[in-house]
Amino acid sequence: MDDSRFPFLDGVAGVLVDGGGRILDCTAAAEALLALPAGVLRGRLVRELLAGRLEPAGALDGVKLGEPEGAWAGRVQVRTGDGRLLDLEVRLLALRGAAGGDRTAARYVVLGAPAATADRWRQDQAFTRELFLQDRFGLVVFDRDLRIVRTNTHLLPYSGMPVALSGRRLADFLQPQDAAAVEQHLRQVMETGRPLVLAEELARTVIDPRGGRMMAISAFRLQGADGEVIGLTALFNDITEEYRTRRRLALLHQVTAAIGRSLSVTDSAKQLAEALTGTFADVASVEIAAAVFSGEEPAPDPNGRLLLRRTAVAGPPESLPAPGDTVLVGPDGETVLVGPDGREEVGVLGALAEPWRLTAPLSARGVLLGRISVRRDRWKEAYEEEDHALLKEAAARAGLALDNARRYTREHRAAIGLQRSLLPPAVRSVAAVSTASVYLPTDTVGGVGGDWFDVIPLSSARVALVVGDVTGHGLHASATMGRLRTAVRTLADLDLEPEELLVHLDDLVAQLLVEAALAADDEDDLEADGLHPTRYGVVAEPAVEQSGSARSRPEAASFGGTCLYAVYDPVSRTCTVASAGHPPPAVAHPDGSTEFLPVVPGPPLGVGGLPFESVKVELEPGSVLALYTDGLIERGEGDIDAGMAELTRRLAVVLAQDLPLPETGQRIIAGLPPTRLQDDVTLLLARTKAVAAADTAVWSVEPEPAAVAKVREDATSTLEDWGLAELAFTTELVLSELVTNAIRYAGGPVVVRLIRADTLTCEVSDGSSTQPRMRRARLTDEGGRGLYLVAQLTNRWGSRYTASGKTIWTEQELPGG
Secondary structure, eight states: OOGGGOGGGTTOEEEEEETTSBEEEEOHHHHHHHTOOHHHHTTOBGGGGBSSOOBSTTTGGGSOTTOTTOEEEEEEEEEOTTSOEEEEEEEEEEEEOOBTTBGGGOEEEEEEEEHHHHHHHHHHHHHHHHHTTOSSSEEEEEOTTSOEEEEOTTSOOSTTOOSOOTTOOGGGTBOHHHHHHHHHHHHHHHHHOOOEEEEEEEEOBSSOOSSOEEEEEEEEEEEOTTSOEEEEEEEEEEOHHHHHHHHHHHHHHHHHHHHTSOSOHHHHHHHHHHHHBTTTBSEEEEEEEGGGGGTOOOOOOTTSOEEEEEEEEESOGGGOOOTTOEEEEOTTOOEEEEOTTSOEEEEEOOOTTOTTEEEEEEEETTEEEEEEEEEOOTTSOOOOHHHHHHHHHHHHHHHHHHHHHHHHHHHHHHHHHHHHHHSOOSEEEOSSEEEEEEEEOSBTTTTBOSEEEEEEEOSTTOEEEEEEEESSOHHHHHHHHHHHHHHHHHHHTTTOOHHHHHHHHHHHHHHHHHHHHHHHHHHHHHHHTTEEEETTEEEEOOOOOOOSSOOOOOOOOOOOEEEEEEEEETTTTEEEEEEESOOOOEEEOTTSOEEEOOOOOBOOBTOOSOOOOEEEEEOOTTOEEEEEOHHHHHTTTOOHHHHHHHHHHHHHHHHHTTOOHHHHHHHHGGGSOSSOOSSOEEEEEEEEOOOOGGGEEEEEEOSSTTHHHHHHHHHHHHHHHTTOGGGHHHHHHHHHHHHHHIIIIIOSOEEEEEEESSEEEEEEEESOOOOOOOOOOOTTOSSOOHHHHHHHHSSEEEEEEETTEEEEEEEEEOTTO
16 A cells, blocks of 8 residues: 555554455555564454454444444554554444455455554644634634634634634734734744744734734744645734733833933923823823922912913824913812913813823822823723823822922022022122122032132222132032131121131131031930931930941031132232132233242141241232132043143133123133033132222321321312312311321321222221220210211221231212212
8 A cells, every 4th residue: 555645644554454354455654563564464364463352342343344334443452573562543444345245345444553642643633623712812823825724713802803814814904014013923933933932012903993902922833744834823812901011010110210300390290291192191291380380389279279380291293282371270170271361261171080081180298289181092092990090100209209399499499599699799890800700510400519709898999809619519518608708708807818817717617627526426426315306406216226237327517628818909909819728829911921829828728727828919900810619620630730721721812802701701611511510610700900099199197186187188188189079078087086096096107098999998007906996985975986986977997907007997989989
């Protein structure tokens, strides 16, 4: 028998027998199975091959030999040619019945296979049958052209599927892009033979192109016995709910990351709206209470309604609501659009429970801050309960971020207010100099830092220029800077020499450091006793078991820093400078040359115990002094010398362009990196002025009472020459009092000087170091009213120590000033 004619019988042994049970012929598979050649098998009785009884017993007797309908199936045990006992499952089929009563004329086919092989075939058949009956996943067999050959009834449990799928391609009933994506995977399996495992693709039908179903697709190639590819089998598992859950979690993480990028209320709202659009919503809007933008907690009106401002919207431009509109949200959730004039223009804006629209409140600590509203196009899938829960969770997280932004806004405004109150105007002009400043804090978001500068008018038309750098950044450094700046102004009012002023400032910083250390020790003691210091006192704190090290506590605040103090005198055209660890100022001369003043820097503030030195230089009118902090010359590169050289180069180049002083400062710092600075940058430019010799008058007065009259005459004459005759009477009274006191109490030579600058300054210098003191005279006192009279007649008065004694000065406003 030729096996090649029956490829479907591959692995099955076949024997042809007559009606008497004698073997007439056999297949090659029978020869191999029985280990007997065909020549030996031919002519033998089938019963001779059996090693035992038939199962079931007597079944063979029931076979109607010689009749075509006769058949029998069962298991037998045979002895092979090599002596083995082999269990076979056999089937006896009648091919031709007996003719004319001749039983031997009948023909039968006996088919047999090893019992284990037959069991496996039976299992395979049951598996295949049950596989196509499963309803938990879709099963489909494709031919080589990716046409459906066979499928179960649950390929895609989705509306829009045709009833009969055999012979169809995926593109016949799926959206083109979805069908193309799935077929691309299947072609790779067909070409490479590598199985596909759980590839996720969206399946949307042509009839119903809504959200569709997310399918996990697995596939493997089918090959015939000869290795020829005949198609493939694919399994479609619906993972839509799992996919939606993962997508919701991913969206929640995306929203959390988006709202945490900024501390701006507006930016946070925009990022929240953008994060929600796309897969979750077609349009998203964020409405925030107006009070949040100023850092305040919103409060509803007497009717329980809260005014919200539509802060951010995201989605297709044609679908977006008008930005900037305001809405009123009532206690029951009703929404009313409010026009610019505050009148209610539109009624309730739709039901909040609409299937394609969701709304969730933005709240924190029980305070309503705003709300989120999202909606989808009506042809898409409606929102589910899980979507509503997701939006509420996203709103809860966004509410906390929004509250942080609100609180930051409040603190930022306070910090900015503090900073502005502590620094002088950026542009200023006094009798001695014209100034312009640039300040760039490291904390570009907060806008506060530890650098400071000041322009302090002094007596006799002089001016003090100050630049300092406090250790650290942020609000604490700004507060420390304010304390030091106030101290410098107080000390400057005493008209101290620069080096002496720095000594007093250094003592102050040393005291602050001691106080900070003591406060830190006290806090440690309180925490060790289970108490916690607060701004309202000391409260008990529940004991908490600590694992590892003790609870961390911020380190004690540092009050260290550097300072440069310079005094410029427009009369003598000299500048006296002292430094406490601060880089020297640069100066650009009118001839275009630049240099650094030869300042010997002393120790930084807070070191204590070391002296400070001052240097005095002459400056031509029109010279530009540049006082700065190290953030300008370091530039993050660490080479201060290169930074200082670059500063002088830029100073020379910019000043050669003859630009206004404010623009000059901006040009000098133009080379700073646009990213976050490593240190605060402060630049104070001062263009020097001079008081002409004709605007000063100096007299030496003999220590005699009669000389007072001469002083009054000379002063009146000078004021008339200056066009200030209307100030003559007041000036005579002031000089008479001051000169008389100097002659009476100090003795020795007395010098009187008048200076006409932005004010009229009167100075009386004597050799006494005793400071004058204004006191309240009683009715019976004959004297003691002189300084009180001087204070009432002038705008400002004071005294300062000099190398030879002291100088008492007064200032009067010029007419028309």
